[in-house]
Amino acid sequence: MNDCELNIQNLTKCFEKGTANEKVALDHLNLMVPAGQFVTVLGTNGSGKSTLFNAILGKLRPDEGTILLGGEDITRQKDYKRALNIGCLYQNPLRGTAPDMTIEENLALAYTRKSSRSFFAVNRRDSAYFRELLATLNMGL
Amino acid sequence: MVLINMLISAISQGLLYAPMALGVFVTFKILKTPDLTVDGSFVVGMTVCAAVTIAGYPVLALFAALAAGAIAGLCTALLQTRLKIEPILCGILVATGLYTVNYAVLGGQSNLYLQRQVMNAAGYPVNQAADTVYKSFGQLLNPLGGQWKNTNTQVMLLTLGIVLVLVVLLGIFFFTRPGMAIRGTGDNEEMVRSSSINADLTRTAGIMLANALVAFSGGLLCQQQRYADLNCGSGMLVMGLASVIIGQVLGGNRGLIVGLISAAGGSILYRIVLQLAYSIDLPSYSVKLLSTLIVIVALGVPLLKKHGFKLPGGKKA
Amino acid sequence: MKTRMGLLSGGQRQAASLLMATIAKPRLLLLDEHTAALDPGAADKVMELTKRITAEQGITTLMVTHDMDYALSIGTRTIMLSAGKVVMDISGEEREQMTSGHLAELFYTARQKKLGQ
Numbered sequence: 001m002n003d004c005e006l007n008i009q010n011l012t013k014c015f016e017k018g019t020a021n022e023k024v025a026l027d028h029l030n031l032m033v034p035a036g037q038f039v040t041v042l043g044t045n046g047s048g049k050s051t052l053f054n055a056i057l058g059k060l061r062p063d064e065g066t067i068l069l070g071g072e073d074i075t076r077q078k079d080y081k082r083a084l085n086i087g088c089l090y091q092n093p094l095r096g097t098a099p100d101m102t103i104e105e106n107l108a109l110a111y112t113r114k115s116s117r118s119f120f121a122v123n124r125r126d127s128a129y130f131r132e133l134l135a136t137l138n139m140g141l
Numbered sequence: 142m143v144l145i146n147m148l149i150s151a152i153s154q155g156l157l158y159a160p161m162a163l164g165v166f167v168t169f170k171i172l173k174t175p176d177l178t179v180d181g182s183f184v185v186g187m188t189v190c191a192a193v194t195i196a197g198y199p200v201l202a203l204f205a206a207l208a209a210g211a212i213a214g215l216c217t218a219l220l221q222t223r224l225k226i227e228p229i230l231c232g233i234l235v236a237t238g239l240y241t242v243n244y245a246v247l248g249g250q251s252n253l254y255l256q257r258q259v260m261n262a263a264g265y266p267v268n269q270a271a272d273t274v275y276k277s278f279g280q281l282l283n284p285l286g287g288q289w290k291n292t293n294t295q296v297m298l299l300t301l302g303i304v305l306v307l308v309v310l311l312g313i314f315f316f317t318r319p320g321m322a323i324r325g326t327g328d329n330e331e332m333v334r335s336s337s338i339n340a341d342l343t344r345t346a347g348i349m350l351a352n353a354l355v356a357f358s359g360g361l362l363c364q365q366q367r368y369a370d371l372n373c374g375s376g377m378l379v380m381g382l383a384s385v386i387i388g389q390v391l392g393g394n395r396g397l398i399v400g401l402i403s404a405a406g407g408s409i410l411y412r413i414v415l416q417l418a419y420s421i422d423l424p425s426y427s428v429k430l431l432s433t434l435i436v437i438v439a440l441g442v443p444l445l446k447k448h449g450f451k452l453p454g455g456k457k458a
Numbered sequence: 459m460k461t462r463m464g465l466l467s468g469g470q471r472q473a474a475s476l477l478m479a480t481i482a483k484p485r486l487l488l489l490d491e492h493t494a495a496l497d498p499g500a501a502d503k504v505m506e507l508t509k510r511i512t513a514e515q516g517i518t519t520l521m522v523t524h525d526m527d528y529a530l531s532i533g534t535r536t537i538m539l540s541a542g543k544v545v546m547d548i549s550g551e552e553r554e555q556m557t558s559g560h561l562a563e564l565f566y567t568a569r570q571k572k573l574g575q
Contacts, residue, residue: 005486006485006486012542026542029539029543031537033518035516037518038519038521038534040536041523041538042538042546042561043538047539047541048541049522049539052539053488056486056520079334080338080339084482084484085486087479087486087487087517088490089475089476089490090491091490091492093469093492093496094468095475096331096471096474097463099462100324100464101321102461103474105325109478112318113338120317131459137474139469139470140470141470
């Protein structure tokens with residue numbers, strides 16, 4: 001399956017290797033996800049879900065295996081670099097947003113990672129776009 | 142007249158220390174990480190400025206102070222981001238190391254007057270006051286006479302101009318993408334990383350900016366008082382913090398622009414308070430204890446409020 | 459828009475986070491129990507938005523959940539991890555036949571096995 005958007009091969013991560021507390025968090029895990037597919041993931045605590053996510057996000061380095069995203073090997077890419085192409089939401093709703101900045105400023109920082117950049121982080125055109133997007137959420141924003 | 146002169150003098154002092162307060166504002170309120178480099182970077186600004194001023198370049202000297210402060214900040218930032226040392230310890234380490242640097246910049250002495258030796262007509266060496274930005278500005282205003290000839294007024298006006306420019310530039314910068322990224326780093330570093338921004342870099346930039354401002358303040362003070370002194374830096378952080386906190390009490394939590402103006406205003410108000418303290422015959426060495434008390438009260442009150450303590454006077458805090 | 463993010467409710471902040479995570483059209487979206495900490499009303503709303511935005515943009519998505527109903531009703535494929543491996547991977551008809559009860563059974567068996575180790 002070469003047209004896989006996400007292609008994880010042989011991913012292995014072992015914590016505290018060689019000690020009595022050795023814990024295999026990822027055991028030669030393979031996962032291929034075609035572009036546009038929505039996969040739900042189940043697993044008990046300690047099944048390796050968080051380790052898998054952290055490895056994809058670049059927050060920890062796997063011992064073995066590769067992660068391809070859109071055909072590009074991102075296994076050893078820095079977390080902030082791969083964030084260009086990966087979005088993530090956590091259980092804690094406070095983790096994804098900066099509380100002391102306005103909604104608009106938060107959106108602008110997230111948006112300008114790819115869009116063309118103007119001198120000020122927020123410009124009028126983007127601002128109108130954000131307003132439109134927020135309205136579609138229908139969350140009173 | 143005496144009173145007005147005292148007020149002008151206090152405002153001048155407040156303005157000279159305002160860039161330092163802005164620097165402390167950047168670390169404490171924007172990056173939300175205490176940075177104790179301040180005590181060292183203030184003096185490094187002073188000593189570097191003194192050295193370059195004596196060499197005959199008073200304007201360049203202020204930029205040299207900025208650069209020296211930025212380098213000091215870079216050291217602290219590298220310790221924080223690369224070696225993952227506790228931010229507080231990083232600042233202490235750099236400030237301590239800077240003492241030696243500052244000593245060396247002053248040519249192995251603990252203070253230096255802004256003067257240089259020139260040969261007089263008879264061929265004897267005599268000391269001549271080095272040019273400073275304040276001296277040049279004074280020469281510009283002196284022909285106007287009256288209050289314009291007052292040195293304190295001159296210092297106040299020039300420093301006010303400089304501080305206004307700084308506040309405007311900072312106000313603009315923090316709304317550009319890099320500036321906003323620095324604000325985000327203090328607010329929620331994870332969010333910044335998720336936005337594909339290298340948060341180590343933005344944190345480094347923020348700490349460098351803060352210390353550049355602090356050192357610039359040291360440079361201004363050096364040119365105004367016409368000497369540099371190694372012991373000027375101790376307790377600087379607490380004074381900066383006191384200014385920021387006084388500013389916050391007045392300006393409230395109303396966004397970045399108000400915050401910047403409040404920090405600079407807080408510095409002025411703080412000096413006026415000190416001036417008042419002196420005028421009721423508190424000795425000048427009481428400054429530091431006074432600053433400490435201001436900070437403790439300002440930091441402590443919100444916590445006491447949370448726990449429902451009652452302040453004297455029966456009013457529930 | 460000019461409101462400080464910190465003044466919003468949990469549901470609003472999570473909706474804003476969702477917007478921020480998808481606003482730059484990423485290739486991959488990871489959702490780690492992103493509605494578990496919200497009150498039921500907000501959770502449903504955020505889940506609806508998640509479905510709509512991922513469908514509109516066609517983003518490849520992995521969503522961790524502990525809710526068996528969500529696991530089967532959202533998306534087109536369900537996988538189960540245990541001891542660092544994919545132990546179940548269903549889609550299409552097999553997934554349609556699956557009930558949340560049966561899935562829960564599989565889930566608890568996996569857990570028992572792990573505890574027994």
